[in-house]
Amino acid sequence: xxxLQILMLSGLLVLSICGLTVASQGTTSDVxxxxxxxxxxxxxxxxxxxxxxxxGNDEVLPEIKLNYGLRGENYFMRLNSHYYDDKNxxxxxxxxxxxxxxxNVQYQSLxxxxxxxLLENLEARESVGGNTGGGKMLTHEVLDADADYNTHRQMITxxxxxxxxxxxKVNLMVAHRTIMESGTEQMISNSHCFSCHITSRxxxxxxxxxxxxxxxxxxxxxQTIGYEFGFRSxxxxxxxxxxxxxxxxxxxxxxxxxxxxxxLLYEDSTLPYGTYPETKKMxxxxxxxxxxxxxNYAAAISYxxxxxxxxxxxxxAWVGSASYAVGLSPRTRLIARVKASRLRTxxxxxxxxxxxxxxxxxxxxxxxxTRYSSLDRADARFSAEVISRLNxxxxxxxxxxxDWIDRYDYPIAGxxxxxxxxxxxxxxxxxxxxxxxxxxxxxxxxTTDPFVSGRGLFxxxxxxxxxxxxxxxxxxxxxxxxxxxxxxxxxxPTDEHIFEWTSRWxxxxxxxLTIGLKGSYDKNGxxxxxxxxxxxxxxxLNLNINPNMNWSINLGGNYGYYKSSGPITVAxxxx
Amino acid sequence: xxxxxxxxxxxxxxTSYQVSPQMTLFSTLSYNKSTGKLDEVVMDLDTTRLWNxxxxxxxxxxxxxxxSEMNEYAKMDYGLLGISLGFDYRISPRVxxxxxxxxxxxxxxxxxxxxxxxxxxxxxxxxxGVGYQx
Numbered sequence: 001x002x003x004l005q006i007l008m009l010s011g012l013l014v015l016s017i018c019g020l021t022v023a024s025q026g027t028t029s030d031v032x033x034x035x036x037x038x039x040x041x042x043x044x045x046x047x048x049x050x051x052x053x054x055x056g057n058d059e060v061l062p063e064i065k066l067n068y069g070l071r072g073e074n075y076f077m078r079l080n081s082h083y084y085d086d087k088n089x090x091x092x093x094x095x096x097x098x099x100x101x102x103x104n105v106q107y108q109s110l111x112x113x114x115x116x117x118l119l120e121n122l123e124a125r126e127s128v129g130g131n132t133g134g135g136k137m138l139t140h141e142v143l144d145a146d147a148d149y150n151t152h153r154q155m156i157t158x159x160x161x162x163x164x165x166x167x168x169k170v171n172l173m174v175a176h177r178t179i180m181e182s183g184t185e186q187m188i189s190n191s192h193c194f195s196c197h198i199t200s201r202x203x204x205x206x207x208x209x210x211x212x213x214x215x216x217x218x219x220x221x222x223q224t225i226g227y228e229f230g231f232r233s234x235x236x237x238x239x240x241x242x243x244x245x246x247x248x249x250x251x252x253x254x255x256x257x258x259x260x261x262x263x264l265l266y267e268d269s270t271l272p273y274g275t276y277p278e279t280k281k282m283x284x285x286x287x288x289x290x291x292x293x294x295x296n297y298a299a300a301i302s303y304x305x306x307x308x309x310x311x312x313x314x315x316x317a318w319v320g321s322a323s324y325a326v327g328l329s330p331r332t333r334l335i336a337r338v339k340a341s342r343l344r345t346x347x348x349x350x351x352x353x354x355x356x357x358x359x360x361x362x363x364x365x366x367x368x369x370t371r372y373s374s375l376d377r378a379d380a381r382f383s384a385e386v387i388s389r390l391n392x393x394x395x396x397x398x399x400x401x402x403d404w405i406d407r408y409d410y411p412i413a414g415x416x417x418x419x420x421x422x423x424x425x426x427x428x429x430x431x432x433x434x435x436x437x438x439x440x441x442x443x444x445x446x447t448t449d450p451f452v453s454g455r456g457l458f459x460x461x462x463x464x465x466x467x468x469x470x471x472x473x474x475x476x477x478x479x480x481x482x483x484x485x486x487x488x489x490x491x492x493p494t495d496e497h498i499f500e501w502t503s504r505w506x507x508x509x510x511x512x513l514t515i516g517l518k519g520s521y522d523k524n525g526x527x528x529x530x531x532x533x534x535x536x537x538x539x540x541l542n543l544n545i546n547p548n549m550n551w552s553i554n555l556g557g558n559y560g561y562y563k564s565s566g567p568i569t570v571a572x573x574x575x
Numbered sequence: 576x577x578x579x580x581x582x583x584x585x586x587x588x589x590t591s592y593q594v595s596p597q598m599t600l601f602s603t604l605s606y607n608k609s610t611g612k613l614d615e616v617v618m619d620l621d622t623t624r625l626w627n628x629x630x631x632x633x634x635x636x637x638x639x640x641x642x643s644e645m646n647e648y649a650k651m652d653y654g655l656l657g658i659s660l661g662f663d664y665r666i667s668p669r670v671x672x673x674x675x676x677x678x679x680x681x682x683x684x685x686x687x688x689x690x691x692x693x694x695x696x697x698x699x700x701x702x703x704g705v706g707y708q709x
Binding site for chain 2: 031032033034035036037038039040041042043044045046047048049050051054063065115116117118120121530531549550551552553554555556557558559560561562563564565566567568570
């Protein structure tokens, strides 16, 4: 990584020098500066939170800032860079040449410290009467007490826009982004059935994401058409982390090994966990825009396919969108928008060993099933917005919209859930010269059949309604209690209200004040015995005062209040 | 049913004062207070335990349904104070000396800290250097 940093900084320096060599007569420079110094950091007690974006060491380090620019008759280039330490670096080079070329190159590196989950809230044990503990319990163990969790993230982005043909406005655009993450993270696993034991281990982080976009745009017969290709890949090169899963036996007396192990997919095995996917995604997008009638339109259609190379599963998406804007009068404008998409994810056969295979008595059940994804859907959205300048000071807009989402096979294959949503929005802006302005927005959304989990949240008590399978067998199995589940659960609302207000005062050039409030409230009124709602309020204030040429004062603050109401469920060990 | 509430307050004050054509002083004072907590969970014992006529006992009569402290396991309560002071001194039209210091103090009022432990800590940064314009 150090080599990459040196390479990037050298590249930015080389480009800067190239700028110098390209410079012709009449070149002028912006105000350029270099700052060279050092800083000393000193940490006390727990450093992961207070010094979240620092290296966390008591040390002296060099620090450098360089700002350099060149400006000529037909070109401009500017470099801004800051080296804080070897993990916190920023560099940006931007510029243009005539009206032919625009470019931007940026490198950013930062480190983020992460605390360790102590798992101390994962301790529970059943009671068998009074203060006597039973055999069913949940315990935890930290196996990496000396680990130091942090993530070093580096991002390189480049963008360039070339005008190939001015007459036909032919533009070529290319962009690239690479994200590299390294460090150490906490991985948590559990052994099921036997001990319900939660463990914590360290794992290396070595992730890389590449993204490339290339597009071509031209004007043809008065219309602007464009095509864009996209590619994105993600991979983790870190070593896998392993956990040993215990032999499945009765936790009280280690008996009934055959009965317990026959109900599990794996036991007495060391297996990898927390494996990251290896994905790639390709996309194609066509765009067109131009004038139509008295207004103008824009439309796009895209296709993308994403694959996980480890599981060999893929998903595809077709997305189309269009908008039309037309003036209804000299002061009123209508904008209509429509968007439709179709998402499909590979169906997967989950092939399982028979439940209780190999046991000598009692039923054996086949739980094989086909996994249909809740992402599979057809999605259509429509909206129409009227924007009107009522007078010199007031502009208002009204929006009405409708969303329709049909999930093909969720929660039941062939009987998908269809969500419908109606939206209404009102915005008003009042401006009195440059001294005062106010903006107010209210939005309401009404949703029918929001997304819900496919299984009931609660279980009826007891088991009197359940019978052994077959009737002569002595057990009623845990999986049979699925018949006792009830109450669909969701945190999605059926009614949502959103409010926003901002006002700005600037009585003179010495003072300006901004105050505002954002709020939202939503609830789900469809759930029988649950009261799901959320409330958020966020007021804010910012004041700038420049009483004279010598003083500059900026003060302010914001407050956030968030409340979520939902069900609290506790696990009972009584089976 | 229970409520989970989060409160966040952010306050800041930046000042800059040009003492003379050569010297500028600047300072920043910031404070953040964040709390998050679940309301106490109260289980209605009368409806939780039902009389089972068939067996002649209360269902789950051996279980302890006291969850009065469950909401204490994952609460958040901390304040972060930040102070910085610095100056720029132009010793010539092109050369500027600068120095600044920053201090951040985080006080975690959640003494138990079941999830991440007590996160109280602080750090300071002292910086000095020379700038050159060209």
